[in-house]
Amino acid sequence: MFGPPASAALLDLVGDPVLTLRADLSALRANPAAREWLGADAAEGWRLLRQAAGTRLESWLREACHAIDAGRAPPSAPPLKLADGQRATLHLLRDRPNWLLHAHLSAADPSEPPLAEWLALLPLPALLADAASGSLLRHNAAFAALYAGTPRHLNDLPDLLQALLGWHRGMPLPALTAQRPQDGPLITEAEFVDPQGQQRWLQARLRLWRHNGRALLLAVLEDHSTLHERDLAHQQLDALMDTAAVGLATFQPEAGWLKAHRKGSPFKTGAKQAVNSLQGINRDIVEPSSLPEFERLQRALKKGDAVEVRYAVRHPELGRRWLLTRVAPGLLAGGRRSTSVVTLDVTAQAQAENALLLRAESERAVLDSVLVGIVTVGPEGIEWMNRSARRMFGCELEDVLGQPMGVLAPEDDEHAFHAEPGSDVFECRLRGRDGREFWVIGNAVQTPREDGPGVTSWQTTYALLDIDRRRQAEAQSRLAQASLARIIEGAPLAITLHEAQSLRIVKLNHAAATLAGRPEAAMLGGTPAQLFGDEQGAQVVADMREALESQTVVQREYHVPAGGSTRIWDARLLHLAGVGGDDTPELLLLVASDVTEQRAAEQARLQAAISQRELLVREVHHRIKNNLQGVAGLLQQIAARRPEVAGVLKEAVGQVQAIAQVYGLQVGAAGPLVLKRVFDAIVGSVQRMQGRVLTTTAEGGALLNDWCLPEAEAIPIALSLNELLGNALKHSNEAQVRCQLICDTTGVTVEIANPGHLPQGFLLQNVRSGVSGLGLVRALLPRRSAILSLEQQGEDVVCRLELIPPSVVHNPATKPSSG
Template sequence: MAAPSPLHVEDAWFDLVPLALIEFNEHGRVLRANSALSAMLGYAIPPGSALSDTPQALQRLCGWDSPLTLLALGPEDGPIQNQVIQPRQASSPVHLRSQIWTQAQPNQDAPRRFLCAIKDSIPVTAAPAAPTPISTITSDADAAPLPDQAQLLHELSTILESTPAGIAYFRDNVLLRCNRRFERMLGLTPGSMAGQGLEVLLGADPRIDRVVTETATELMKSEQFESELEIVIPGNTTRWYTLSVRRIGLSNDPLEVIAVLSDISRIRTQQAQLESLGRDRDLMFTLSGVGIAFVKDGLIQSANPALSHLIGEDAANLTGRPLISVYALDVDNATDPDITGMLRSLGHWQGERALRNRKGRVLWADVSLRLVDPQRPEEGFIASFVNVDDRHRAEQRLTLQADRTRAILDSVFVGIVTLDEHGIAWMNRSARRMFAGDLADFVGQPLATVATPDLDHPFRLTDYLDDLLDGQSHTFECQVVGRDGRVFWVVGNAVVTLGEGNRRHITYALLDIDRRREAEAQSAEAQARLQRIIEMAPMAIHLIDAKQLTLVQANQAASSYMNIEPAKALGKPPEALYDADRARLLRADMQLALDSGQTVHREYSRPHKGAQQFWDVNYLPLYREGEVADQLLVVASDITEQRAAEQARLDAAIAQREMLVKEVHHRIKNNLQGVAGLLQQIAMRKPEVAPAISEVVGQVQAIAQVYGLQVGAGGPLRLKAVVEAIAASVQRTFGRPITLDMAGTHAGDWQLPEAESIPIALCLNELLTNAHKHGAGTSAIVCTLQSSEQGVSILIRGPGQLPPGFNVDRVPGGVSGLGLVRALLPRRSAKLALKQEGTEVLTQVDLTPPGINLIPPPHVLGEPTGQQIALWPQ
């Protein structure tokens, strides 16, 4: 059994109050009723039941018999009071009074809720009366309405009759009551419809039948339905009404509705007039060949087909787009803020703007903007677009062609001067530079203003121009005087052309001969200077033809590089100048430089006078940008003395370094031995720390032995020497003999890198020290150096006993003993193992490259060394 739902405080108050209470909504649906009401009625009213199913007396007490009055009650109004006289058996009738309130709702869309309180008032008698039976409400069909209710109905009827809207109340198919306005609006006789069936109303007009059928269908789905109704009353014009029908309650049995008619004939007439005006406007808007758009807040509200065709988009797609989006802002120089400011101040604006159609093509249009209301710019403006793209592009092409012609003439090095009947009309940049002045200094003046005083100067004698036909030219040579006083020679052509109105125009093309001659002289001088520099340069300079690789030019210094005089080597390929190997190498390097287009650097050596001669050679392709190299410049420098000096400095630096390293190693060894001696003295004075100090002394002695070996060595230490030195040091420290054996063919050929020497020495010292400490007796400790071609194994054998389950991999790292050994041994190239063999413990250290390396065999003179050096072929 499910647990009862918890009782809220509000519900508890509602149920425990002694006053009979019932709560319902505007649809007549009971929300809740308390136990006092159940006791008064004699039965319970479950939540969700309809008031229309309860006795009429209860409906009257709750005000449901007049729903219009109930719906007019607001939360701020006083309660509606009702009274019902209920007869009782064998007793006087009971007077039941009720008060109804509307509850305020936080959500206005929620159904309205009403609260009704009911109490009875029994007349008090003098004699004691019998126990009053329960006043059960069963039916009050005979109960008469109270005077206050009749007054309320009278007031409500007065309000309904004075309203301009027609209102009617229907229950099922019967019109219970309506105001006269409702009847007059439908063309019916006032006062004739109350209590009539719906078929009387339907027979008045077929359109009413259609609307009522639609209304009944829609009310089955929703609570409210609105429609428009057209009524033709005989003798009157056609009237239009809005019909609003609202259902009362949720139950359809009986179906109760309230219908409201409102006259909208005037509105419909105005709408018809506006639609007619709109059609006329749309007709002009649509048929116009000019693109028109209505713009408001910067957005296109509507656009006609002409604009749609101009832009290449549908009018529906243009609607809602910003007007600025149809402009080609990357081409158009007009600024929208300036246009908007002028439009607001003057009320209109006109100009040419660039548009971009759907395909991305730019077209020009004559745009005219005009405000709809100059007093209210926010109401928007009308924009019209006339296609002037062809005219604009033609003008633009003419302007562009003229600008291009001027730009081309300005870019040439020939001075161009154009004359008309007034004198000089235009000069290009070269002519202005030639005459040393600006265009404004010469416009309108004769060309003779820059002529010399000679009377027969071509700029003064212009009779020959009269004999020239259109397009013919005349060549001349003369001197010209610039504004800066410079006198120079020019060669020129004079051409006659016909312009507008067959007017003759003369165009002079002038070339400064002095500058060309000066440039030629400077070029020849520079060539001679460069030739002298090349001849006197200490480097060997060659100029090689890129196609045949033949010598084109060479300086005198190149004779030592080629071993032949330059004059005899001209026109010859490398094969004719050098031996086969050398020629093949040089040709390959030359071809590499030409193919890559980059400088190629090489260093060659060759035997010369019983020694090696070194040459530093650079190959540089000579080419113009975007073209293939036609020549190859070869520059060679003899760097033999430089290489000898560098080798001497290198040998001296190596010798000095070796001497310094030996001295440093010797001093480190002496200092470490001094530290060991001091530690031994401390151990003698303090016996309690003697074992620890003895271990430290052994480690210091091991490091000192390594530095001592490095004093006499010229490179990496040999492993055999390190093992012998450490064994001797441990033997001296503890006085226990150590036997050292060598096994294998390469025992003395393995060497230690400098970085591994001290760690290996310390590890050997710790292992030999452990063999002494943990091996009882005075028998000799055996140390074997067993080598092979793959690596070296150091075997230390001595008396001792390993603990049960001993594993060297479990020994933690530390600063002494096996922990130090594990920490110092290189992990990549060394392995440590300890195992028990009878009464002896065998310690094995395996060393492999790169921790150790074999000494390379000595180089035999005449055999290859394995190093590749770029030498001159011999």
């Protein structure tokens, strides 16, 4: 409904913004200059401008419309001051049935503050919004980085960001509106997650600026995340100093010691600390042997060098202690030098060394309890055996003490016990003293040993693990694998194994070769395309790559031509990663089964269910229609007996008949109803009920059968047409009523004209929702895809109902029109 193409093209050539307005002054069309002024959605931009301008603009629009329709000169438009400092001068022209609004934009006053420049220079997120309407007037790039998208209203921002800006349920917070000029800004804080997923602790400083009856919301946001992290780091550092035996201090050359550690000295006796800070560790308590290292520490502190020094001190109460001091120089944010000094009491390390010596004595007790057989052999023969080795060989240590390791092995010169021990792992067969034969896996480690001053010998330690049960398990596993291979070969499922990188076939069974139509030997090393055909090859490769990445079973169906028919194969793909150990290459398993007959049976059952459902739905619609017509008949009988309510019942009968018409049309229809059929049925119903003839026309050609009503919208729109036609007949004073159905590529328009006059100052938006008339129509019509207008054109009142998708949809039985 954009008017003649020629006039629309001329408006697009105008350099100033020009809007085509409907009768209710909402934006119908915008030229390029207007879209640049108001945004890509010019209709929404015009609505926000009217809302922000307030009553001055609305009053002028109404007065200008009345003056132009009366043939008088319209009053001058109030100047509009825009957010970027520009001014707009408006002119209204009549272009029936619409209006043309021309806007002349003038440059900003150079004497006014350059708000856009200030916002661009401000590094903190900042915005300017209309406090009454919530429209976003200006904001800088730092604020735009806090959210995704391009909101034009405070309500479009995330809820947490609205709360930060003092905006709640479409209005400013009471604490913000109660601000006085002498009060400071309102400060809010919250933890906010930005579009990049980073958590920020934001603080907003808010203020309402009132000028000439208009209230603007000014907001500046600060990121306090670093301050919170610093405070948290201080808390963690304090907790660390409270719980660890660590001394910490900060030294600056120009200021000396700034902050001593929380612990003071790492030495304490009860609640009394022997030294208050690092400064307390002086030369007097340092051991003479450690004085050079202590002097090196003092020089590093003075020069600000990094150093790590270990030295001993003689504490008057605790005795001799060892300290380790680390000096780490650094630079503060202002460029000042600072040095962190950490001192540790490492006396415990010496105590730990002594403890290790004590543990060495208990190692044999530990080794005696492990499940691995351990035998120690020295130059003189076997020296020690743990309990597992004694049990393994069926003897006691006394039986083999001092004998060579070969006494525990069969007579074989190549046996590991007879050869020189090496570092490799060996596997051999042994026979115990009790006659039991078994397999072991083990290794031998040679270590030097001091037998006296200047005397070094070698000690060999054997670690042996009984693997006889593992050998038996491996034999059983080989038998099981052979059985599984026979089962796979005889299974009716097509099974293949593919190399993970190239997807080449490395193994397949007879069913898979039958699927490919080639011998098994010819398919080894083949590609997925050779298995399922060239048409499916690319899709099969993509599905295999997905299975390799997902690590889960991927199910797909492939349609493979077979002779004159097509077979359906249900395939499962699974990534076999690390099944055979780290040295085993990664494989992909494919298992496919022929489900052609199963899918055909399922499709047949589905079609039968759909047919039964459609039959039941048609029967239900037919019964509903008959019942509604019965209800309408009862209401008509009541109206005949009760004349005082005949008018109300007649209106209800018309509504019931409209609903019955829709259900009647749905009896023989499959899918959405053709709008032209619904229109004709409602017109016929209204003519029968009112006893009058309506003049109807239809424009659109083939498009008349292209536009349909969805099932959810059929009854509301049918009732709306019934009410609009009945309303036109009611107020026409027995004069002729004209009704026109217009279909084009963008939607459907129903135009109803009847002689009469609208009340003075009538506005459609002021009509309240109700159960009849325009109130019922406004309650039934969808908000975004149906536009209702009512205007005075000469001696006629013209009602226009515009329907666009999704209130109307294209007929699935016809090809949608292009354009």
